[in-house]
Amino acid sequence: MFVDATSNAARPTTHIKLHGPEGFEGMRKAGQLAAACLDMLVPETKIGVTTERLDTLAREFIFDHGALPACVFYKGYRHTICTSLNHVVCHGIPGPRVLRDGDTLNIDIGVILDGWHGDTSRMYAVGDTKKRDRRLMDVTYEAMMKGISVIRPGATLGDIGAAIQRHAEAERMSIVRDFCGHGVGQVFHDPPNILHYGRPGEGLKLRAGMIFTVEPMVNLGGTAVKVLNDGWTAVTKDKQTSTQYEHCVGVTEDGHEIFTISPAGLHQPHQTPG
Ligand code: MF3
Ligand code: CO
Ligand code: CO
Numbered sequence: 014m015f016v017d018a019t020s021n022a023a024r025p026t027t028h029i030k031l032h033g034p035e036g037f038e039g040m041r042k043a044g045q046l047a048a049a050c051l052d053m054l055v056p057e058t059k060i061g062v063t064t065e066r067l068d069t070l071a072r073e074f075i076f077d078h079g080a081l082p083a084c085v086f087y088k089g090y091r092h093t094i095c096t097s098l099n100h101v102v103c104h105g106i107p108g109p110r111v112l113r114d115g116d117t118l119n120i121d122i123g124v125i126l127d128g129w130h131g132d133t134s135r136m137y138a139v140g141d142t143k144k145r146d147r148r149l150m151d152v153t154y155e156a157m158m159k160g161i162s163v164i165r166p167g168a169t170l171g172d173i174g175a176a177i178q179r180h181a182e183a184e185r186m187s188i189v190r191d192f193c194g195h196g197v198g199q200v201f202h203d204p205p206n207i208l209h210y211g212r213p214g215e216g217l218k219l220r221a222g223m224i225f226t227v228e229p230m231v232n233l234g235g236t237a238v239k240v241l242n243d244g245w246t247a248v249t250k251d252k253q254t255s256t257q258y259e260h261c262v263g264v265t266e267d268g269h270e271i272f273t274i275s276p277a278g279l280h281q282p283h284q285t286p287g
Contacts (some may be wrong), residue, residue, distance in 0.1 A: 015220060018198060029196060029204055031222030036198060037263050037270065039129035040224055043080070044261045044272025047124045047131030050074045052277040054120055058137040061111050064096035067120065068107035075124050083123030083130050083201050090245065095121040095134075102230050102238050102247040102255040103192055114140035117150060119257045123201060130201050132226055133273035134259040138282035145233060146254050149186060153231040153256040154281055156180040160209070160229065161262055164269035166221045173227065174211025181231045189230035189255065191238045191247065196225045197261055221266045228259030 018030035032040075053074050054067055072093040075082050082093040097105035097119040105119075112118065121134035136150045160177040178188050194207030205217055209229035234253030241248060249255050258280075261272040274280070 018222070027204060029217075029223060030198060031220060032198060032224050032263065033222065036129075036222075036224065039127060040131070040198065040261060040263060040272045041270075043124055043126040043129040043131035044133065045131070045274075045276060046075070046078055046080055046126050047122050047133045047261075048273045048275050049078075049277075050122050050124065051120060051133060051135055052275055052279050055137065055277075055279050058112060058118060058120075058139060060114055060140050063109050063111050064098075064105070064107040064118075065109060067096060068092050068094050071120075071122055078126075080124045080126040083125045083132065087123070087201060093122065095119070097121070097255075097257070099254055100249045100252045102189055102232070102249060103257060104245040104247050106243060106245055112139045115142050115146075116140070117142055117146050117254055117256060121257070121259060128199050130197050130199070130261075131273060132197055132201070132259060132261055134228065134257055135275075135280055136256050136258065136282050146256075148184070149231060149233050149254055150256050150282060152181060152184045152186055153229060154258050156209075156229050156231060157227055157258045157260065160227050161260060161269060161271060164219060164262055164264055166219055166264060166266065168219050169214055169216045170205065170207060170219070171211035171215030172213050174208045174216070175213045177227075177229050178210040181229070187232045187234070187236045189232060189238055190236055192228075192230060194226040194228045194259075196223070198224050219264050221264050223264040224261065224272075226259055226261050228257060230255055230257040
C-alpha cells in the first residue's frame with residue numbers, strides 16, 4: 014500500500030509514496046515557484062488581455078526561473094496553464110478569448126523544478142464580478158482550506174472530502190465529482206485520488222510523508238459536468254459558474270505543510286464590492 018519514495022520517487026506505481034525531508038524540500042521549492050507565477054499573473058489579468066497572453070507570460074516566467082511547464086505534452090496538452098472562465102469547471106485551453114468585465118477566471122499552473130511538481134490554481138476576478146460569483150469564489154477557497162485543516166496522520170481521506178463538501182453544501186453550492194485531487198511529487202498525477210466529498214472516518218488513513226493536492230471545484234448550480242469536443246474543456250451542463258482552488262500539501266508528523274502558499278499573499282482575488 015505505501016512505499017518509501019526515496020528509492021523510486023520518479024516511478025508511477027500503484028503504491029502511495031511516503032516522502033522524506035528531501036521530498037518536502039523539493040516540493041517547497043517547486044510549490045513556491047508555481048505560486049509566485051500565479052502572483053506574477055495577478056496584475057496581468059485585466060480586461061482586454063487574451064488567455065494565450067497569460068499562457069505566454071507564465072511559460073516565460075517558468076523558463077526564466079530554471080523550471081519546466083508540467084502541462085506541456087502532458088497527455089497531448091500543449092499549454093503551460095489552464096484558463097477556466099465562468100462556467101468552465103477546469104482544463105480551459107488558453108486562446109484568443111479576451112478577458113471581459115465580470116469574468117471569473119481560474120488559472121491552474123504546473124511547474125517542474127529539479128524534478129518536483131508544483132501544482133496550484135486560484136481565482137482571478139476581472140473587473141466587477143457578480144455578487145454571487147464572488148461568494149462562490151470565497152466559499153470554494155474556504156472549503157479547500159477547511160479540507161486541508163483536517164490533514165494530519167491518522168485522519169482519513171473521507172475526513173478531507175467531508176469537510177469540503179459540508180462547507181459548500183451548507184451554502185447550497187455543489188461539489189464536482191468528475192475531477193479530483195491526486196498524489197504529487199516527482200510524478201505529476203500519482204495515487205491516491207483525493208475526492209472533494211465523502212464521509213468522516215471513511216477511506217484511506219493518512220500517513221506522514223504523503224504529498225497530494227487538494228483542488229475542489231464548486232458550482233453555483235448542479236454538479237453535472239461535460240467535456241467539450243476539444244477533449245479538455247470541462248463545463249457545467251447548466252452553464253452556471255464553477256470555481257476552483259488548488260494547493261499541494263504534505264502530511265507532517267503533527268499536521269501538514271502547504272507548499273503552494275502565495276509568497277505575495279495574493280491567494281484570493283481582489284474583489285471590488287458592489
Ligand atoms: N493542473 C491540473 C491538475 O491540477 C492538471 C492539468 S492537466 C493539463 O491536476 F494537461 F490540462 F494540463
Ligand atoms: Co492537480
Ligand atoms: Co493543477
